[in-house]
Amino acid sequence: MIRYSNTLMAAAVAAFLAGCSDGSDQVAEVLPPPNPCDGTEVASSRLFLQQLTSSSVIIKWRGDATAACIGSSAELLATRFTAEETEGDHKEVRIDGLEAGSTYYYSVGGAPSAPAGQQFTTAPERGNAAAGGKTRLWVIGDSGTGGDDEREGHEGEAAEVLAGLEAFVEADGKAVDLFLMLGDNAYNVGSDFNYQQAVFETYPDLLKSVSLWPTIGNHEMGLGFLSPTLGLPGLGTSADPDSYQATADDEPGRMPYLDIFSLPAEGEAGGVASGTEQYYSFDHGNVHVVSLDSQLSARDPEQMATMREWLIDDLSSNDLDWTVVIFHHPPYSKGANHDSDDVEKVNGFDRPQRDMREQFVPIFDAHGVDLVYNGHSHSYERSYYITSHTGTSDTFSTAEHAELRNGDPAQPASGRGDMPYAQLSPTSGGVDDRVIYSVVGNSGKADEDAGSLTAADEWLRHPAHIDQPADTEEPPRRGLPVLGSAVIDASDTELTHSFISVDGEVLDQFTITR
Ligand SMILES: [Fe+2]
Ligand SMILES: [Fe+2]
Known part of the structure; x- marks a missing residue:
């Protein structure tokens, strides 16, 4: 899911930067899609991760935020997930399609950057030890x-x-x-x-x-x-x-x-x-x-x-x-x-x-x-x-x-x-x-x-x-x-x-x- 969204955005940005010729003298202008992560961080009374695997994670919290954003750089989060309300007054997003052994950053509430500490590293490929050769x-x-x-x-x-x-x-x-x-x-x-x-x-x-x-x-x-x-x-x-x-x-x-x-x-x-x-x-x-x-x-x-x-x-x-x-x-x-x-x-x-x-x-x-x-x-x-x-x-x-x-x-x-x-x-x-x-x-x-x-x-x-x-x-x-x-x-x-x-x-x- 995240890979697809990023690919889509990258293609749009590339088209915008290159310009698009329709064969005439006119150059069609393609604007990059707006970043869906255009909100601000919303404080939660509890924030935690569940079911972190080599390709997925659940980000779970309690608070007013209704979405989380994720990205591979703390300064640019551009993939947004709408939270599901779950038992006990919690909210959670389940994110699939992540790369194994990779670090991701996230915000809660829709902000385009991640506060310090809101990051995780996915598990390595099944069978391999984690970073540094050990889990x-x-x-x-x-x-x-x-x-x-x-x-x-x-x-x-x-x-x-x-x-x-x-x-x-x-x-x-x-x-x-x-x-x-x-x-x-x-x-x-x-x-x-x-x-x-x-x-x-x-x-x-x-x-x-x-x-x-x-x-x-x-x-x-x-x-x-x-x-x-x-x-x-x-x-x-x-x-x-x-x-x-x-x-x-x-x-x-x-x-x-x-x-x-x-x-x-x-x-x-x-x-x-x-x-x-x-x-x-x-x-x-x-x-x-x-x-x-x-x-x-x-x-x-x-x-x-x-x-x-x-x-x-x-x-x-x-x-x-x-x-x-x-x-x-x-x-x-x-x-x-x-x-x-x-x-x-x-x-x-x-x-x-x-x-x-x-x-x-x-x-x-x-x-x-x-x-x-x-x-x-x-x-x-x-x-x-x-x-x-x-x-x-x-x-x-x-x-x-x-x-x-x-x-x-x-x-x-x-x-x-x-x-x-x-x-x-x-x-x-x-x-x-x-x-x-x-x-x-x-x-x-x-x-x-x-x-x-x-x-x-x-x-x-x-x-x-x-x-x-x-x-x-x-x-x-x-x-x-x-x-x-x-x-x-x-x-x-x-x-x-x-x-x-x-x-x-x-x-x-x-x-x-x-
Ligand atoms: Fe005990
Ligand atoms: Fe006990």
């Missing part, structure tokens, strides 16, 4: 403390984590290509107002230039089906997205999450169509990402079976170098109040931790998944390079489940430094059957003790997780109770995961080669 993902979990509902005690913590990313990016100059959010994105109930503060007012610059790909946490569910009378956010156990209640006085309605985000239910961004925005997949260059719904779909056996079948289809048709899966509830965690061994407490609100492990881990093992990211526990944990472990933590053994150094059960491989993991592991018989699970639920707050539902002496000591030398305890725990986020860099030949602090310092790192 960079930023992953944050339980980040939603930036609003009034959860600010107390966590003032500015989400912003500190963002500053950590900025320091990390400044050090090597490689910008973020993908922005992933692991759920509990907007405490305390995931209302539109919570999202406004905890997401749109916390990451405004990033949201204008990269696409945000989220998943659903238990705090996206309002007071939940269980607890309107108790008034306890985060304890909902309904599988129905229309059971959302922000307050006990509200009528049940649709989750704000589904109105705020425009997610690819029909395979618009690659991957197999899931038929629902609750879970989806997409491709970005050399990386395939899957976002599962461990909060609603995992609570109903039939919906869970449908999600499993879709996942098997999706992963079976994926041939990209790297596969990353995100969902909220960690299959392996000894976090504060979230123990993957003990999931029946408080009306079973943590059952998805067990059910995702039992029902989905075998699919990850069998279909080449490389990394799984979860939130929910407000700390950092990451596993060995593991396979075939679906039981409780007491059934985990490094000899049986982990990649080993020199085949020695006493030396499970760490993936650190000059001893990277190999995607086709030496012990797997040439099958890509190992996965690393990482909990990054500490991007908006970091719990300072085990809480009341996890045994203090087991806190951050799940045996599937690896020791963290950066821990302050001796011997170090298998987790870090500090704020931070994860950066993934995926080239054609290796993928590096870095857990970074609020200063942008790397506290844990591993590499997988292929």
Whole structure:
């Protein structure tokens, strides 16, 4: 669409400059068409990108503007798109026909030039790494403390984590290509107002230039089906997205999450169509990402079976170098109040931790998944390079489940430094059957003790997780109770995961080669 319009305009301009002879002495005058982008920028209360692919993007906002303009130079935008009004009082334009790996600039309201920061770079051609030879993902979990509902005690913590990313990016100059959010994105109930503060007012610059790909946490569910009378956010156990209640006085309605985000239910961004925005997949260059719904779909056996079948289809048709899966509830965690061994407490609100492990881990093992990211526990944990472990933590053994150094059960491989993991592991018989699970639920707050539902002496000591030398305890725990986020860099030949602090310092790192 954009190519056609630009071509048309270029032809008209060329004709005008050359003049047009009709064979007589008279020269017909052809004027260039007026630039349809002749308006002014209109402020929006939220402005963000969705479904950025190698050839398309959705620009979405809330405000009075009814159009957006785009171009390949910030000073000359000449292609105008009229916005569609979408759910939740949003407006959006979907733009197709873009060039892969190219930078575009945009205005909102019809201005002929782009304000600073309103630009994005499309994904590279499918299969290729992004600029600089690697695709960079930023992953944050339980980040939603930036609003009034959860600010107390966590003032500015989400912003500190963002500053950590900025320091990390400044050090090597490689910008973020993908922005992933692991759920509990907007405490305390995931209302539109919570999202406004905890997401749109916390990451405004990033949201204008990269696409945000989220998943659903238990705090996206309002007071939940269980607890309107108790008034306890985060304890909902309904599988129905229309059971959302922000307050006990509200009528049940649709989750704000589904109105705020425009997610690819029909395979618009690659991957197999899931038929629902609750879970989806997409491709970005050399990386395939899957976002599962461990909060609603995992609570109903039939919906869970449908999600499993879709996942098997999706992963079976994926041939990209790297596969990353995100969902909220960690299959392996000894976090504060979230123990993957003990999931029946408080009306079973943590059952998805067990059910995702039992029902989905075998699919990850069998279909080449490389990394799984979860939130929910407000700390950092990451596993060995593991396979075939679906039981409780007491059934985990490094000899049986982990990649080993020199085949020695006493030396499970760490993936650190000059001893990277190999995607086709030496012990797997040439099958890509190992996965690393990482909990990054500490991007908006970091719990300072085990809480009341996890045994203090087991806190951050799940045996599937690896020791963290950066821990302050001796011997170090298998987790870090500090704020931070994860950066993934995926080239054609290796993928590096870095857990970074609020200063942008790397506290844990591993590499997988292929
Ligand atoms: Fe959380
Ligand atoms: Fe959570």
